[in-house]
Amino acid sequence: MGQVTSRCMERLPKICQRKDTGNLTDAQAFQWRSSASEGEITVERGKPNSAHSAVIARDDDDITETTPFPIDRRRPPIARREGSNGPSGSSASSAPRPSSGLAQPLHRIEVTAGRYVYNLDLHGKPERGQNLRSYFQACSEHRKLQVTTSCFAAWRKNKKVNGFAKIIPVAKEGSWSELGDTRPFRVFFFDDNLEFGGKETSPGICNLRDLATGHFVEFAEGQNDFVQERFARHTIVQHSKLWRAVLVKANILDAMEDKEYFASLIAKFADPSEMLVVFMDVNATIVCNDTVQGKDLAVTLLGTMFELMELRPSPPGFTLTWTGLNEIRVEKIQTLKALIKNMTADDHEAYTKFWQEDNCWSFLSHVLEHGEVRWVTGTEPMTLAAVKDLFSSYMRTVPSALDRDGITNSWFHVYTNTLKDRHATILNSFGVDTRKVTLATVKDEMDVLHIAINHDMWDERDVKKFSDQFQ
Incomplete structure (x- = not known):
């Protein structure tokens, strides 16, 4: 009999038997079948998952799951009783029970009629360690596209610090065997809003957690073996060999300019033999926001570039004026787009009319009189001529870089x-922007594993928006 190494098999009850179907890999599916005459369940390898493949059940009190999360995301898997050819009762009793590795039960949420996602508590301190490991196991063992909707309410309530942001599980080099896994993974996290203060209490969007302890892993340069590198024009990468983690402050301009952007970055920081777990933000990482809003190409580019350039006032504390807009005081570093938003507060029409090419160049020339303008990820001052030249370059490149929904070709290229x-590939977002990406990326949306983090903490507006996306 061939050796079965999957941890799913280790949790099977004694009544289950293995049937050898040849030299197949662990990534291949398991399928169970019930024998009414013999009262036993046989697990076979190498067959596709059925709607029931997430649960192996003998009776209501003896249920063992082959994975912490069901395979079929739309219909809850139906457990069969021993010797029964039909469902084992009502939908409530037939729903799969959570893995024994979870500190608290994993709750299935019916967000709309027949549409299920799975709620997992990763912000409760007593549960964090065990649930974090179960979350990582589910993510790392699933090879189809996945979605994690992170808990914006927890992040906002705690002043948007790293310790309550998007949870990214990592493990120290050499600790995988202690966690019951001999296969080391390298974790990538792409997000345009990454900040590199790196402490649990620092403002930021990366809640880097140790799988072994649940504790926060500091990722500032020089801490825990993290070092910083530049990539492409505007991207910053903070990575640690010790923690096998690669944190990428992604840049949508880089993603639009080069179809190989994501693929080349992954190839540079990963070994070909490694298994990867890739957490990917959506807006301004793989989707151009302004394109989604229906703006034309020039306006899209200008808005994106102004969002990625910042004014460093010299000296700080001056009054900025512009014809037809509110005057404001500029006391600190701000992006050019933030300045425009502040000067057009509560006047959507004025904000929309501003985005004309001549206006943008005149405004840039004006603010350059009050300080330096740099890319948010750059160190060198920008000139008006340099920005204009780069704009012209992007105008030639970008038309073929996005689909009609503003999704970059570089995303489709790296995924395919x-x-x-x-x-393992996980779209990780606070919002509902993930669905249009999944619909554009996969043929069958039912293959997508969708986990909502601490759904019970969300406010009513977020719950409604989340449900509405599936209508």
Whole structure:
């Protein structure tokens, strides 16, 4: 009999038997079948998952799951009783029970009629350690596209610090065997809002957590072996060999300019033999926001560039004026787009009319009189001529870089050629922007594993928006 190494099999009750179907990999599916005459369940390898493949059940009190999360996301899997050819009772009793590794039960949420996602508590301190490991196991063992909707309410309530932001599980080099896994993974996290203060209490969007302890892993440069590098024009990468983690402050301009952007970055920081777990933000990372809002190409580019350039006032504390807009005091570093938003507060029409090419160049020339303008990820001052030249370059490149929904070709390229069916890929967002990406990326949305973090903490508006996306 061939050796079965999957941890799913280790949790099977004694009544279950293995049937050898050849030299197959652990990534291949398991399928169970019930024998009414013999009162036993046989697990076979190498067959596709059925709607029932997430649960192996003998009776209501003896249920063992082959995975912490069901395979079929739309219909809850139906457990069969021993010797029964039909469902084992009502939908409530037939729903799969959570893995024994979870500190608290994993709750299935019916967000709309027949549409289920799974709620997991990762912000409760007593549960964090065990649930974090179960979350990582579910993510790392699933090779189809996944979605995690993170808990914006927890992040906002706690002043948007790293310790309550998007949870990214990592493990120290050499600790995988202690966690019951001999296969080391490298974790990537792409997000345009990454900040590198790196402490639990620092403002930021990266809640880096140790799988072994649940404790926060500091990721400032020089801490825990983290070092910083530049990539492409505007991207910053903070990575640690000790923690096998690569944190990427992604840049949508880089993603639009080069189809190989994500693929090349992953190839640079990962070994070809490694298994990867890739957490990917959506807006301004793989989707151009302004394109989604229906703006034309020039306006889209100008808005994106102004969002990625910042004014460093010299000296701080001057009054900024512009014809037809509110005057404001500029006391600290702000992006050019933030300045425009402040000067057009409560006047959507004025904000919309501003985004004309001549206006933008005149405004840039004006603010350059009051300090330096740099890319938010840059160190060198920008000139008006340099920005204009780069704008012209992007105007030639970008038309073929986005689909009609503003999704970058570089995303489709890396998913299809590097990640799909080979590595774990999780779209991780606070909002409802993930669905249009999943619909554009996969043929069958029912293959997408969707986990909502601490759904019970969300406010009513977020709950409604979340449900409405599936209508």
